[in-house]
Amino acid sequence: MSPADSQLYQKMRSCNDHYGAMLRFMENLYHDLPKLSPLVVRESMRTLDQMQDQARRLDSELRQLVQQTGLEALPEDLLSVRRRLLDEVQKSNSLLVDLLEGKIVLIESELRRNRQGQTAMNGYRQRSAGGGQLVRVNF
Numbered sequence: 001m002s003p004a005d006s007q008l009y010q011k012m013r014s015c016n017d018h019y020g021a022m023l024r025f026m027e028n029l030y031h032d033l034p035k036l037s038p039l040v041v042r043e044s045m046r047t048l049d050q051m052q053d054q055a056r057r058l059d060s061e062l063r064q065l066v067q068q069t070g071l072e073a074l075p076e077d078l079l080s081v082r083r084r085l086l087d088e089v090q091k092s093n094s095l096l097v098d099l100l101e102g103k104i105v106l107i108e109s110e111l112r113r114n115r116q117g118q119t120a121m122n123g124y125r126q127r128s129a130g131g132g133q134l135v136r137v138n139f
Contacts, residue, residue: 008062008065009078012075018058019055026048026096038107
């Protein structure tokens, strides 16, 4: 194996590893999304954006190496893994988008009702050493 082929193999392996990590992150986010707060969802989306940016950089580097070495140098075993990972990332992305859109619709509905005065916070229980006491909140 020539040095260029070896470099291509290593770059493809690192791309596949990154896509695998991104896929696991997306799957975990999909399963945890219904119980996450909007702040945590926003942070998770930022993390996912950073992971996607890193994937773009790695893909760009891989593309440059392929242009230097030629397509015949691509390792078939890693190429099939890459295809599978990209398909799974695409499916997970689609599921995440659907779930996020549903969450957005629920939040919009709740905000609309709040603006119309249909729901309001009447009070909540404050936990303290002396027990719970009802605290009234006025808007």
